[in-house]
Each structure stands twice: as structure tokens, then as C-alpha cells.
Amino acid sequence: MRDTTPRLNSGGKIGQVDATRVPRYAGASTFARLPRWDEVDAADVVILGVPFDTGVSYRPGARFGPGHIRESSRLLRGYNPAQNVQPFAVLQVVDGGDLAVNPFSIEEALAEIEAGASAVLETGAKLLTLGGDHTIALPLLRAMAAKHGPLAVVHFDAHLDTWDSYFGADYTHGTPFRRASEEGLLDKNACLHVGIRGPLYTADDLDQDGDLGFEIVHATEMDSLGVSGVIERMLRRLGDRPVYVSIDIDVLDPAFAPGTGTPEAGGFTSRELLAILRALSSVNLVGADIVEVAPAYDHAQITGVAAAHVAYELISAMAIAQAAS
Numbered sequence: 001m002r003d004t005t006p007r008l009n010s011g012g013k014i015g016q017v018d019a020t021r022v023p024r025y026a027g028a029s030t031f032a033r034l035p036r037w038d039e040v041d042a043a044d045v046v047i048l049g050v051p052f053d054t055g056v057s058y059r060p061g062a063r064f065g066p067g068h069i070r071e072s073s074r075l076l077r078g079y080n081p082a083q084n085v086q087p088f089a090v091l092q093v094v095d096g097g098d099l100a101v102n103p104f105s106i107e108e109a110l111a112e113i114e115a116g117a118s119a120v121l122e123t124g125a126k127l128l129t130l131g132g133d134h135t136i137a138l139p140l141l142r143a144m145a146a147k148h149g150p151l152a153v154v155h156f157d158a159h160l161d162t163w164d165s166y167f168g169a170d171y172t173h174g175t176p177f178r179r180a181s182e183e184g185l186l187d188k189n190a191c192l193h194v195g196i197r198g199p200l201y202t203a204d205d206l207d208q209d210g211d212l213g214f215e216i217v218h219a220t221e222m223d224s225l226g227v228s229g230v231i232e233r234m235l236r237r238l239g240d241r242p243v244y245v246s247i248d249i250d251v252l253d254p255a256f257a258p259g260t261g262t263p264e265a266g267g268f269t270s271r272e273l274l275a276i277l278r279a280l281s282s283v284n285l286v287g288a289d290i291v292e293v294a295p296a297y298d299h300a301q302i303t304g305v306a307a308a309h310v311a312y313e314l315i316s317a318m319a320i321a322q323a324a325s
């Protein structure tokens with residue numbers, strides 16, 4: 001049957017389902033009610049779900065993150081006044097669905113995620129991944145670095161995720177950035193964590209983290225630097241290199257993101273995080289992920305809505321950069 005769904009098409013792009021004609025809560029739940037990948041000729045940005053949580057050390061459930069973020073994204077509208085951009089009119093953004101990855105073999109899943117990401121990048125599209133636990137950042141960085149070389153990574157998280165192993169396992173959600181550094185996927189002069197807080201294993205964790213190529217903006221520094229000071233630190237570190245953004249939703253305070261597996265008190269507000277992300281419109285943003293959304297611990301889509309807005313700001317930043325190029 002021919003698809004007659006009324007959509008908001010503009011700038012030559014196939015846009016969102018028109019919420020003035022089809023109620024927001026009706027119909028299939030693609031991200032922001034955007035078209036599926038197979039419904040367009042060519043995409044500029046592909047949103048890919050990776051429902052995988054076999055790498056977690058505490059509460060499971062991030063495998064349900066992609067579906068929850070999509071379901072929580074139905075209210076996103078087409079014009080972003082904070083950035084004066086209509087992201088879906090500048091870029092053809094599509095939902096690429098979920099990668100079917102092996103929940104019983106982490107190594108097999110890593111290979112499947114890398115292959116899925118590479119398939120997107122080969123088309124020339126940018127990739128925005130919805131996780132999934134943070135383990136998935138490693139295969140995503142492998143695919144990204146194969147295309148762009150060593151990356152400047154800005155990693156928003158309460159946790160360092162540069163630990164070495166758990167129960168003898170090298171590939172977990174606490175270890176992706178150590179593996180990435182060891183594998184030469186990172187530009188060690190240009191990576192930083194933002195939002196780090198909470199108890200560590202030992203003081204040495206921080207020294208090792210520095211050796212792996214990361215600078216840290218601690219969550220408590222928000223009080224002294226403010227949003228603009230944090231942005232300045234971030235942009236100085238990233239420079240004009242290709243930038244990959246990895247956002248663990250637990251960078252937000254549990255009040256703003258209860259639906260996650262390893263919550264830590266004392267985090268950013270959603271408003272602070274969204275403001276920092278807007279500054280990424282001035283960098284060479286080549287890809288991003290949003291991970292660790294675990295809906296079983298969420299309430300009223302608080303975490304899902306935060307993640308949907310995070311995705312929206314990342315796409316807006318990509319759109320502004322594209323319009324300026």
C-alpha cells in the first residue's frame with residue numbers, strides 16, 4: 001500500500017509525521033517520527049539503535065534503551081529556537097532501526113556493532129547511536145577511527161570508563177575508553193571526560209586515566225566554571241580535530257535521569273548538559289552515541305525525554321555545522 005502519512009517535508013528533506021494531522025501518540029515509533037532509512041533515497045544522519053547490555057556491572061536493562069528513547073521523542077518539534085535551526089530541513093535524518101546483536105557473546109556483539117556502524121559510515125552519512133550500555137562505544141570508535149583516524153573524544157559521564165577489567169573480562173561498560181586508547185583509536189592530546197564524580201577504586205584511577213589520553217572536567221567544576229567555563233575547557237581541548245561525542249545519560253543527576261544502571265548523586269541538570277552540547281555546533285562533529293538509558297528504572301519518561309533532547313541538540317549542532325560549510 002502506498003504510504004500517505006502526512007509529513008512535514010521541507011528543504012527537500014522527508015521530515016517528521018505532521019503532528020497537526022496525526023496525533024503524536026499514533027503510529028510507529030521512529031525517532032522524532034522521522035522516516036525509516038528505507039523510506040528515503042539518501043540520508044545525512046542515521047540514528048541506529050543498539051539494544052545491548054551484556055557488559056553491565058550493576059543494574060541491567062539498557063537493552064531497552066533505544067525503544068524507550070524513540071517512544072520518548074514523539075514530542076520533539078522541528079524548529080530549535082535555542083540554535084535558530086530546523087535540523088530536519090537541513091539534514092535528511094532517518095531512523096535506521098536496531099542492530100540485531102548477540103546478547104550471549106560480547107565479542108561477537110562487538111564485531112556486529114562495528115560492522116553495522118561501518119555500513120552506515122560507508123554511505124557517507126553521520127551516525128548517531130542509541131544504546132545500549134557503554135560497552136558499545138568501543139566498536140563504534142573502531143568504525144569511526146577506521147574512517148577518520150584517531151579521534152578527539154568528548155565523553156560525558158559520571159564514570160571514567162577507563163578501568164581495566166571486571167571478573168577478568170576486558171570488554172565491559174566500565175572499560176571501553178581504556179581499550180580504545182590501547183588500540184590507538186584516540187587522539188591522546190584531545191580527549192576529555194565531562195561530568196566525572198563519585199567514588200573511585202583508588203586515587204591511581206585518575207593517574208592512569210591521564211596516561212590514556214584524557215583530561216577531566218569534574219562535575220563539581222560546574223560550580224566554579226559555570227556552563228560557559230566548561231564549554232571553554234571543552235573547545236580548547238578538542239580544537240579543530242574530528243570529534244566523537246559519547247554521552248552516558250548518567251552524567252545527569254539521578255533527579256534528571258533516574259532510568260540508568262549505575263546512578264551517582266551530584267550530577268548535571270538537563271539544562272546544563274543541553275547548553276554544553278549546543279557549543280558543539282562549532283566543532284567538526286563526526287558522530288555520537290547516547291548510552292545507558294535503562295527504562296525499568298525510569299519514571300514518566302524523565303530519562304527518555306532527556307535522552308531525546310540530547311539527541312535533538314546533537315543533530316541540531318550537526319545541522320548548523322552543515323549549513324555553515
Ligand SMILES: N=C(N)NCCCC(=O)O
Pocket residue numbers: 057058134159161173174248250262292
Ligand atoms: N559506564 C557506566 N555507566 N558505568 C560504569 C561503572 C563501572 C563500575 O561498576 O565500576
Ligand SMILES: [Zn+2]
Pocket residue numbers: 157158159248250251262292
Ligand atoms: Zn556512567
Ligand SMILES: [Zn+2]
Pocket residue numbers: 134157159161173248292
Ligand atoms: Zn559510561
